[in-house]
Amino acid sequence: MSNDRDAIEQIEQHLMSPNQAWLLGAGISKNAGVPLMDPLTDRVRKKIVALEDKLVLDVLFEELPVKSHVEHLLSHLGDYVALAERAKHDEIKIGASTVKTEALRHAHAEVVQSIAETVRWGYRPAHDEVPEQVGGPGQSIISIDEHRAFVQTLFRTTQAGLQERRGPVRLFTTNYDTLIEDALSLCSIPYWDGFSGGAVAFRNFSFGEAEPATGHRAHLIKLHGSIDWRLGDDGRVWRVRDGDQYPATATRVLIHPQSTKYTATQRDPFAAQFDLLRRSLATKSDNVLAVCGYSFGDEHINLEIEYALSAPDNRTTAIAFLCETNGMPDCITKWRASSWAKRLYVVTDKGVYAGSNGPLHADKNGGARDWWTFSGVTKLLKDGAGGQL
Numbered sequence: 234m235s236n237d238r239d240a241i242e243q244i245e246q247h248l249m250s251p252n253q254a255w256l257l258g259a260g261i262s263k264n265a266g267v268p269l270m271d272p273l274t275d276r277v278r279k280k281i282v283a284l285e286d287k288l289v290l291d292v293l294f295e296e297l298p299v300k301s302h303v304e305h306l307l308s309h310l311g312d313y314v315a316l317a318e319r320a321k322h323d324e325i326k327i328g329a330s331t332v333k334t335e336a337l338r339h340a341h342a343e344v345v346q347s348i349a350e351t352v353r354w355g356y357r358p359a360h361d362e363v364p365e366q367v368g369g370p371g372q373s374i375i376s377i378d379e380h381r382a383f384v385q386t387l388f389r390t391t392q393a394g395l396q397e398r399r400g401p402v403r404l405f406t407t408n409y410d411t412l413i414e415d416a417l418s419l420c421s422i423p424y425w426d427g428f429s430g431g432a433v434a435f436r437n438f439s440f441g442e443a444e445p446a447t448g449h450r451a452h453l454i455k456l457h458g459s460i461d462w463r464l465g466d467d468g469r470v471w472r473v474r475d476g477d478q479y480p481a482t483a484t485r486v487l488i489h490p491q492s493t494k495y496t497a498t499q500r501d502p503f504a505a506q507f508d509l510l511r512r513s514l515a516t517k518s519d520n521v522l523a524v525c526g527y528s529f530g531d532e533h534i535n536l537e538i539e540y541a542l543s544a545p546d547n548r549t550t551a552i553a554f555l556c557e558t559n560g561m562p563d564c565i566t567k568w569r570a571s572s573w574a575k576r577l578y579v580v581t582d583k584g585v586y587a588g589s590n591g592p593l594h595a596d597k598n599g600g601a602r603d604w605w606t607f608s609g610v611t612k613l614l615k616d617g618a619g620g621q622l
Contacts (some may be wrong), residue, residue: 263526286340404448407531
């Protein structure tokens, strides 16, 4: 058997594992109409209309590296809020400007609200001769087709016959859209996400508690929060419908800031979410972590994966689906040279990497493979790689 075929068959077998988790990133929602970070940043800056907020954000962006995006902005803004709150006069100097703490808080809230509205209704930037598309209330441009196809395939095809001898599939996501949970519901897949209730729900899961053992085929763990999570004045986290004025809320729990992420993950709900990721990866039983749509840009998540898989008794196999056109992520290059590289597979547009070997199974005509995309992964799960060899 050739190395090419052997690697493909091993990946297919791992994706049939009764014990598996998925890490899903922003890339899975791009075709659905949810913009990636760069166009999201551009859209948010256009949506901010208050002059004072614009001035604050412009000054902050001048301080950030050229390639910074909206999560970096929020992190930077959060750092300045913390500094201003400790200052004698409840203000802080940013560049040549002196800004009050309340102005910083207001700018932060406006950015968060703009992100939420853009993610909720969708945005497609102008491309070639196609003008930009902007969704809004009653005019959503969001599509759920790819998410529904993935869920349908994952739970009705690859997991057929395994329900009785397997635990739930853990779906970790860095996305704050609601497409995965909506797809699970549309496919009638019972899932747990740490909340109880209906359209309005309360979070009843805390750090250190055990996940429910039965009753759900999927556990959905949103590592960066969600557009429908709100933090109440009483400190409770609620899941609410868009537009509801109750329960009384102080702010929207939306993302997990970049530079302050370590501090943020020491508090619920983020502490509990990352603890679940840590527990899932630390298993001493055969286990599979499949990664799709994630660009390995969150160093905290990368370190959690590396720490767990490098443990001598760890038996998790990682399969990463990604685009290699602009180069491999630094952490993937490092992991491919590690002592546990034999438990790492990377499926890219240029071929398959099995540990330090590869690229294997490059396209015979020199073209690019599409099996790393969200729809490509779904096809791989449904039909296997045989038809693509």
